[in-house]
Amino acid sequence: MSFASQARGEIAHVECVGACCARSELCAALLSSGGISYHGPEKYRLSLTSSDATVVRRYFTLAKRFYDVTGELRVVKTPQFSGTTRYRLLLPQDQSLRLLKEMKLLDPDGLFGLRNKPSSRLFSRDCCRAAFLRGAFLFSGTVTNPEKDYHMEFSVSDRVFAETLLEILNKFEICAKIACRKEKEVVYLKGSESISDVLTILGAHQCVLEMENIRITKDLRNQVNRQMNCDNSNINRSMLTAERQIADIRYIDEEIGLDKLPKTLREIAEVRVANPETSLSGIGEMLTPSLGKSGVNSRLRRLTEIANRLRSGEEIE
Numbered sequence: 001m002s003f004a005s006q007a008r009g010e011i012a013h014v015e016c017v018g019a020c021c022a023r024s025e026l027c028a029a030l031l032s033s034g035g036i037s038y039h040g041p042e043k044y045r046l047s048l049t050s051s052d053a054t055v056v057r058r059y060f061t062l063a064k065r066f067y068d069v070t071g072e073l074r075v076v077k078t079p080q081f082s083g084t085t086r087y088r089l090l091l092p093q094d095q096s097l098r099l100l101k102e103m104k105l106l107d108p109d110g111l112f113g114l115r116n117k118p119s120s121r122l123f124s125r126d127c128c129r130a131a132f133l134r135g136a137f138l139f140s141g142t143v144t145n146p147e148k149d150y151h152m153e154f155s156v157s158d159r160v161f162a163e164t165l166l167e168i169l170n171k172f173e174i175c176a177k178i179a180c181r182k183e184k185e186v187v188y189l190k191g192s193e194s195i196s197d198v199l200t201i202l203g204a205h206q207c208v209l210e211m212e213n214i215r216i217t218k219d220l221r222n223q224v225n226r227q228m229n230c231d232n233s234n235i236n237r238s239m240l241t242a243e244r245q246i247a248d249i250r251y252i253d254e255e256i257g258l259d260k261l262p263k264t265l266r267e268i269a270e271v272r273v274a275n276p277e278t279s280l281s282g283i284g285e286m287l288t289p290s291l292g293k294s295g296v297n298s299r300l301r302r303l304t305e306i307a308n309r310l311r312s313g314e315e316i317e
């Protein structure tokens with residue numbers, strides 16, 4: 001199961017606590033699923049359609065419990081939905097007008113007698129704001145698997161509705177943006193913290209926990225990778241230095257012969273060439289008497305200096 005359907009499943013089972021919240025949630029659901037059809041003055045038919053049966057059943061129960069309205073559940077399979085099965089809740093036509101009034105969606109001056117901006121009275125309280133987001137998410141929201149990316153979005157067909165969602169998210173101090181994509185208005189947010197906050201508001205606590213676990217594992221993995229890259233680059237650096245030192249020693253040997261070097265330098269040159277992968281302190285231990293890391297370093301530097309002087313044509317006594 002995808003992370004998005006897991007979230008939807010969890011949210012679809014969150015209890016709707018009060019009539020105020022039921023009204024906001026149903027309103028958002030209808031605006032999200034485009035389920036208001038107009039058949040001449042005063043005749044409306046409300047419907048909710050989703051590919052998720054659990055989501056549709058939630059609103060069947062909600063309409064029954066809070067408005068005493070018994071809807072009709074249908075399975076729809078049409079080419080319009082590219083052959084996939086959809087579930088639809090049809091609310092009785094004689095009750096639809098009453099429900100629209102309840103949801104404060106009627107406006108005699110509006111197109112088809114409807115408001116295009118939901119009344120702010122529907123989300124004057126935090127509980128109702130959360131309920132509104134829940135209704136919108138269940139029909140038009142999705143969240144990417146946090147293993148892959150931190151992305152959550154509400155994809156709706158109406159700009160005004162998108163702006164309302166943005167406004168509500170802002171009230172919860174959550175930063176979101178709107179983008180226009182394929183004739184859809186997409187309200188989206190990024191960042192594990194914001195997404196986790198929205199999932200908490202929606203009531204998907206199980207998903208929040210799972211996301212947190214994934215985030216911790218990801219952080220740990222990144223930390224280990226960074227450490228390994230750092231170790232690797234240190235090893236690479238030491239190996240490059242050793243290679244250069246050996247090249248210098250070989251050059252001296254070819255030009256003047258190692259036996260021309262003072263005894264201490266000759267000894268370290270031979271040990272270095274014989275042990276190309278040994279660290280500086282390891283080299284120091286192989287000398288008699290043994291020598292510390294900085295002593296080894298300074299003798300090797302002297303060898304490099306000699307090689308450079310030879311390269312520039314200087315005579316070495």
Ligand SMILES: [Zn+2]
Nearest residue numbers: 020021127128
């Ligand atoms: Zn409420």
